[in-house]
Amino acid sequence: MAGVLAGEAGLRTLILESRPKAGRKLLMCGNNRCNLTSALTASEMLADYGDPVSPFLEPALSAFPPKALRDWFQKNGLQTKVQHDGRVYPQSEKAADVHHFFTDHLAQYGVSLMLNSFARDIYSNKQGGLTVKTDNMNLTAPCVLIATGGVSYPKTGSVGDGQKMALALGHKITPYRPGLAGFDMPPAWINANPMQSIPDVTLKIIVNGNPFATTHGFLEIERYGIGGPAVTNASRIIARHNLKNYSFEADVNGQCWKLNPVKVRPLKEAMVTVGGVALGDVNPQTMESKKVPGLYFAGEVLDVDGPSGGYNLQAAFSTARLAVETIDKKCQTPRKSVQKKPAAKKRPQKGRPFHAKRHNQNRKRP
Numbered sequence: 001m002a003g004v005l006a007g008e009a010g011l012r013t014l015i016l017e018s019r020p021k022a023g024r025k026l027l028m029c030g031n032n033r034c035n036l037t038s039a040l041t042a043s044e045m046l047a048d049y050g051d052p053v054s055p056f057l058e059p060a061l062s063a064f065p066p067k068a069l070r071d072w073f074q075k076n077g078l079q080t081k082v083q084h085d086g087r088v089y090p091q092s093e094k095a096a097d098v099h100h101f102f103t104d105h106l107a108q109y110g111v112s113l114m115l116n117s118f119a120r121d122i123y124s125n126k127q128g129g130l131t132v133k134t135d136n137m138n139l140t141a142p143c144v145l146i147a148t149g150g151v152s153y154p155k156t157g158s159v160g161d162g163q164k165m166a167l168a169l170g171h172k173i174t175p176y177r178p179g180l181a182g183f184d185m186p187p188a189w190i191n192a193n194p195m196q197s198i199p200d201v202t203l204k205i206i207v208n209g210n211p212f213a214t215t216h217g218f219l220e221i222e223r224y225g226i227g228g229p230a231v232t233n234a235s236r237i238i239a240r241h242n243l244k245n246y247s248f249e250a251d252v253n254g255q256c257w258k259l260n261p262v263k264v265r266p267l268k269e270a271m272v273t274v275g276g277v278a279l280g281d282v283n284p285q286t287m288e289s290k291k292v293p294g295l296y297f298a299g300e301v302l303d304v305d306g307p308s309g310g311y312n313l314q315a316a317f318s319t320a321r322l323a324v325e326t327i328d329k330k331c332q333t334p335r336k337s338v339q340k341k342p343a344a345k346k347r348p349q350k351g352r353p354f355h356a357k358r359h360n361q362n363r364k365r366p
């Protein structure tokens with residue numbers, strides 16, 4: 001998103017991507033359907049992120065709210081649709097289409113995407129800019145945006161490199177905890193409860209015998225225990241409030257299930273990382289570091305996470321937008337004249353004369 005917006009603004013931009021393919025986590029989103037955002041308003045979404053995320057995200061989400069995000073996708077050729085529960089997906093319900101949307105737009109704006117390229121280190125240089133060290137070269141730029149993700153699903157490339165580089169530059173990193181994760185249940189409970197997906201469950205988090213918070217949605221009985229949005233949203237609340245001795249009470253079709261989970265699933269399996277670059281070290285109005293001028297952050301590398309339902313991509317998109325807007329206004333980067341190239345043409349169907357029509361149209365008469 002940051003790359004496309006930078007291309008739109010005519011900023012000379014290079015994206016370094018450590019993996020052989022960019023956007024691998026995006027492709028997994030929403031069971032490969034990609035829950036892009038929500039039909040809620042910015043303020044309704046903000047209320048659901050909770051402290052300390054809501055106040056930090058307020059400027060970014062107000063500047064690029066869910067409706068504006070959907071309009072932007074629509075204007076640029078990706079239709080979206082709202083599901084009955086308010087979750088927003090691409091019309092095709094294919095994450096691959098969102099992935100193509102972004103890579104196609106990078107190509108159309110001429111934004112370079114350098115694959116297999118690890119950013120290893122970032123430091124302020126003598127010329128007043130920043131230098132990014134990769135394995136093969138050092139790159140200098142007046143502005144650098146770190147958008148390296150959290151630490152969950154490390155196979156997708158998000159391994160905490162951005163946080164390490166931020167730490168080396170004097171930023172605090174809040175400890176990592178699993179957000180949007182399931183819970184292991186005792187073997188006897190698993191044996192007694194077959195795997196199934198139960199809709200409309202209200203789940204209470206019980207601490208010291210009292211209800212602490214309530215979540216709602218699907219409860220999935222998995223091979224290891226319990227998951228599904230009602231449960232994974234609870235994991236996020238538990239992580240944010242550092243709750244230790246908790247249990248659950250689930251209202252399942254009018255029956256009260258008392259659930260005593262053994263433990264939360266590991267961080268690498270969580271859908272989002274709670275923790276990351278401390279919000280106090282980043283200006284929420286600009287996404288610029290308070291420690292290193294010219295350095296920006298967006299997405300899950302920050303100590304930002306939201307519930308299930310498009311909150312995490314919306315947060316990533318809105319923070320990317322705010323960072324790029326600030327870079328556009330503040331940094332004196334060399335400009336390119338913006339000439340969006342036409343989208344690549346589809347291959348002609350078999351049997352049709354290739355380009356015959358276009359040749360005829362373009363042929364000048366003597």
Ligand SMILES: Cc1cc2nc3c(=O)[nH]c(=O)nc-3n(C[C@H](O)[C@H](O)[C@H](O)COP(=O)(O)OP(=O)(O)OC[C@H]3O[C@@H](n4cnc5c(N)ncnc54)[C@H](O)[C@@H]3O)c2cc1C
Pocket residue numbers: 016017018019021022023024025026028029030031034035036037117118119120147148149150152153156157158159160161162270271272298299300301309310311312313314316
């Ligand atoms: C299974 C799953 C399903 C999900 N479904 C949804 C959903 O439907 N809706 C939703 O809102 N959220 C969903 N999320 C969460 C969402 O995917 C993330 O919050 C979001 O992708 C974060 O975006 P990001 O750009 O900050 O980081 P990422 O998407 O993790 O991207 C970071 C990129 O940085 C690259 N990188 C890392 N280190 C370096 C380095 N040193 N040098 C160069 N490149 C580097 C990585 O390879 C990666 O490509 C889901 C997450 C998972 C795991």
